Amino acid sequence: MQRQAAFTLIELMIAVVIVGIIAAVGYPSYQSMMVSTNRGTAKADLMSLAAAMERHYATTFSYNGAASGGGNTGAPAIYATHSPSTESASDKKYTLTISSVSTDGNSFELRAIPVSGTAQAGDGNLYIFSDGRKAWDKNNDGSLAASEYCWSC
Secondary structure: OOOOOOOOHHHHHHHHHHHHHHHHHHHHHHHHHHHHHHHHHHHHHHHHHHHHHHHHHHHHOOOOOOEHHHOOOEOEOOOOOEEOOOOOHHHOOEEEEEEEEOOOOOOEEEEEEEOOOOOOOOOOOEEEEOOOOEEEOOOOOOOOOHHHOOOOO
8 A cells, every 4th residue: 555645634724823823913013014104105295295385385475375276274286185195096095184374374284184994094193384393193182292293203
């Protein structure tokens, strides 16, 4: 009689368990990395929106009128309204908004707001101000603490 070489059911089950453990450990790390990557993309898009605001200021001498319909706040008319701006709006992870412009038109506040129902939900808003300050509401409590005026904290 000749003996056949093959995997036993126990060996196959051990291999499946090992793959399951690796997947269980790796998937949360993957999700965390994707959230971090999407946040980085939103930061870049927010910087690009701020640059578009500066171009608008250079031509009109005011930040006023940069939003849709010539308004001062809301969805920007001078840049994409979503991030990642290189993808379609249906795949957005953040909504970009002009949240405030001073009455004299000389300062602004921009926000990247995570889209609910995505992995970014609960990640906290990103902010950039006309004076160059950047903030991330890391604890997602709706207010900015002194320690949150940093994108890399």
